[in-house]
Amino acid sequence: MLKAICSKKDLSLCSYYNCISDIIDSEELEKLKQIRHHISTTRFQHCVNVSYYSYIICRKFRLNARSAARAGLLHDLFFYDRKEYNSSRGKGQPHHSRMHSQIALKNAGELTDISVLERDMIEKHMWPVTLAKPRYKETYVITVIDKYCAVLEFCVPRVAKVAEKLKN
Template structure:
């Protein structure tokens, strides 16, 4: 399994970390799905694959909801599935509306094909692009995924910019 960007936790060593084991238990039935694995072949933000981005959103949404006592299982699962579409959104032709408002519907349709979704997971996937999707999320877990998705996107873009600066041997204090 990939590691969440920015996390110090070793995702390959589930036996020694109870929190990671709990996270993995939430997503283990979908993380190995072939459609989910294919997300690794698509770039989401800069050098981050769509699968890596989805793991980032899933894991950090899980952590927030776990710490707050909310439905962390639904958050982890919806976070992993929120961008389950298999096309390059930068070049896709024939999408009936703007990608930001269209892809949540595609992701929800694809996610529904590989696992049964509860009402929180459906809401989180369908509305994670709010306010581009006009209807706001209904559940607190959906709001968490919405905001974690944006934060991860910023971090993924910033990570590339930071690496480029470091490669260019410019010192940053």
């Protein structure tokens, strides 16, 4: 079942799914299921979380929800280990936080057609770490949702563990 963090919905049964159905089962996204992200989740699940909540917020504010769903799903489409990269990074090589959005954009463009809006969303999702300012409202949405999901992904498993301990 395809789910987002803190949601009980089966995402494959709702309108959100129509926006990403052509890419969700791709080999590239499949690979992300094997990569740990934000300590307690996978990169795939993180991308689904950002995709779904960006879609919901953009739909609510009558922005481009389809592009939000697609850019959210592709915004962290890179395959290296963040810690390994940063520890072996040479002098003058950019920090992971600045570089991975460019790699994700390149990988996303090889997987599917990327609109100008989706390009801005993927490229600048780390703003303000990446200095170029977002050009669209949807890009501001993804920058906030990405950080919001990172916090949820870190906190929710810990809160669940404490709650479980208190029960016993």
